[in-house]
Structures are given as C-alpha cells and as structure tokens.
Amino acid sequence: MSVLHSHEPSKKTHSDSDVSEGEMWHAHKAGDAKHSHFKESTSQRVLIIALVFTLGFAGIEAVAGFFANSLALISDAGHMVTDAAALFLAVVAQIISKRPPSSRYSFGLGRAEALAAFFNGVAMLVLVLWIGYEAFSRFKDPHQVAGGTVTIVAIIGLAINVIVAWILSRDNKSVNTKAALVHVMGDMLGSIAALIAGVVIQYTGWMQIDPLLSIVVCLLLINSTWGVLKESYHFLMKGVPIDIDYIQVGKDISSIEGVNEIHDLHVWEMTPGYPALIGHIEISDLSHWPLVMERIKHMLLEEHGIDHVTLQPEVSGSH
Numbered sequence: 001m002s003v004l005h006s007h008e009p010s011k012k013t014h015s016d017s018d019v020s021e022g023e024m025w026h027a028h029k030a031g032d033a034k035h036s037h038f039k040e041s042t043s044q045r046v047l048i049i050a051l052v053f054t055l056g057f058a059g060i061e062a063v064a065g066f067f068a069n070s071l072a073l074i075s076d077a078g079h080m081v082t083d084a085a086a087l088f089l090a091v092v093a094q095i096i097s098k099r100p101p102s103s104r105y106s107f108g109l110g111r112a113e114a115l116a117a118f119f120n121g122v123a124m125l126v127l128v129l130w131i132g133y134e135a136f137s138r139f140k141d142p143h144q145v146a147g148g149t150v151t152i153v154a155i156i157g158l159a160i161n162v163i164v165a166w167i168l169s170r171d172n173k174s175v176n177t178k179a180a181l182v183h184v185m186g187d188m189l190g191s192i193a194a195l196i197a198g199v200v201i202q203y204t205g206w207m208q209i210d211p212l213l214s215i216v217v218c219l220l221l222i223n224s225t226w227g228v229l230k231e232s233y234h235f236l237m238k239g240v241p242i243d244i245d246y247i248q249v250g251k252d253i254s255s256i257e258g259v260n261e262i263h264d265l266h267v268w269e270m271t272p273g274y275p276a277l278i279g280h281i282e283i284s285d286l287s288h289w290p291l292v293m294e295r296i297k298h299m300l301l302e303e304h305g306i307d308h309v310t311l312q313p314e315v316s317g318s319h
C-alpha cells in the first residue's frame with residue numbers, strides 16, 4: 001500500500017522515513033499544479049534508432065573519406081560522430097530526466113536534457129571551427145580527391161541522414177531532441193556538400209570545391225547551433241520562458257481585484273514546457289486571500305499558461 005494513502009503504523013528506519021516524507025511532500029493535491037516535475041512522455045526509442053543508424057554510417061564514411069582524401073567526407077563523418085555522441089547524451093539525459101523528485105533534487109532532474117543540449121551545441125561549434133581551419137589550409141595546398149568515391153558515399157550518407165532526421169522530427173517537444181536534430185541537419189548539409197564536391201571534382205577536376213563547400217556548411221551550421229545554445233542556456237539560467245511576457249504577467253496580477261501590490265516576482269521553467277511562478281502579494285485583509293489567490297491562479301493559467309503558482313500573502317503596510 002502506498003505511504004500516501006496508508007493509515008496503518010509501520011516500523012521504518014530513519015532513511016525509509018526520510019524517503020516516505022519526501023514522496024509525500026512532492027505529492028500534488030487538489031488545487032496544485034497538474035504537471036509532474038519529471039519527463040513523462042519523451043521517447044527514447046526514436047533516439048536509439050537514430051543513434052544506431054548514425055554511428056554505423058559514421059565509421060563507413062570516415063574510412064571512405066580517408067581513402068578518397070576528401071575533407072568534405074571527413075568533415076561529414078565528423079559531424080556524424082558528434083551526432084552519435086549527441087544522440088547518446090540525449091538518451092542518457094532522457095533516462096535521467098524521467099527520475100521523479102527526491103529529497104536531494106526536489107524539482108526532479110528535468111534540466112538534464114537542457115544540459116545535454118548545451119553540451120552538444122558547444123561540441124558542434126568546436127567541430128565547425130576545426131573544419132573551417134582545415135578548409136582554409138586546403139585552399140593554399142589543394143589535395144587530390146577521389147571524386148567518384150565521394151559521390152557514392154555522399155548519396156548513401158544523405159539517405160541515412162534523411163531517415164534519421166525524419167525519426168527525430170517525430171519527437172519535437174524536447175529541447176534535447178531538437179539539439180540532436182540540429183546535428184543531423186548539419187550532417188544532411190554536409191552530405192549534400194560532399195555530393196556536389198564529388199560530382200564537380202569527378203567531371204572538372206577542380207579540387208578547391210571540396211574545402212569551399214565545407215566552409216559553406218560551417219556557416220550554415222553556426223546559425224542553427226547558436227539557436228540551440230541560446231535556448232538551452234536561457235533555460236539553464238532559469239530565464240523567463242520565451243513565450244511569456246514577464247512585465248505583462250506583473251501588470252495582470254496587479255490588476256486583480258484585492259491585490260494592492262506585488263513584489264519579488266519570479267517566472268521560470270521547472271522543466272521544458274512547464275512554467276512556474278513565485279511572488280509576494282500585498283492585500284488589505286488576509287481573510288480575503290483565498291478568493292484573491294483563486295482569481296490570480298485562474299488568470300495566470302488562462303492568460304499565460306502558468307499552472308505552477310506559489311504566492312505569499314502579506315498585509316499592506318506591515319513592513
């Protein structure tokens with residue numbers, strides 16, 4: 001029988017008692033927010049399938065790029081290796097983020113996904129810098145590239161990337177999965193660049209197309225990677241959710257009948273997609289607080305989608 005519903009006394013050790021009390025304190029009752037503090041519906045299956053596809057082809061492409069002496073193929077293989085790492089981190093992060101709140105982590109571990117996304121974004125930026133450096137060096141000293149091999153491998157790689165991107169796009173609610181998808185989209189661009197480079201080299205012998213297209217891919221990747229870094233950093237720093245106007249929230253609360261003043265107001269996301277709000281409300285009479293609180297909670301949910309609300313009432317002029 002669950003501790004939360006049992007009325008029978010039982011013998012417990014001190015640690016068992018701590019765990020049971022922790023579970024009780026995390027429980028949501030009538031009037032509380034409806035969401036959990038942990039991820040309940042993220043899909044690991046799509047990430048695992050994508051990981052197998054990506055890691056398997058990365059090895060093939062790396063070997064082919066080495067023998068073909070193609071920076072475009074090698075850079076694309078590098079993308080796929082970082083994709084595999086990104087997908088692996090995404091799987092681990094989703095497993096961790098599903099763990100419920102505990103006595104040590106009272107908010108749960110939902111931020112693990114954003115942390116993995118931020119790490120993946122940093123890793124992609126480092127890879128972009130390396131490819132850019134290598135590409136510029138090849139402009140000065142062009143390398144002979146086997147265009148036919150590059151073309152064939154790039155076609156296969158492009159097909160693999162399209163499949164993996166389609167798999168990941170089925171789970172687009174997680175910032176972590178979005179970060180992994182950015183890696184895969186980068187790979188797709190890399191495969192297209194490698195395909196063009198292979199065809200041009202095969203029919204014209206112009207070797208500079210290989211590093212040139214590698215730089216183009218790098219420039220395209222910087223924009224998407226920066227977006228993931230910005231979003232995950234904002235979440236980790238407990239920034240106000242992008243779709244919520246902090247100033248408007250304060251004005252709307254202040255306009256509620258019975259509210260004299262509001263201060264110490266904070267809005268952030270507990271887990272991605274679940275905003276929370278805390279603050280101090282000054283009122284004239286504490287006996288009016290239940291009604292005022294109900295009005296505020298209704299407004300916040302209807303107007304701003306904020307369900308997790310914690311407010312402290314204070315009598316005006318009591319400070």
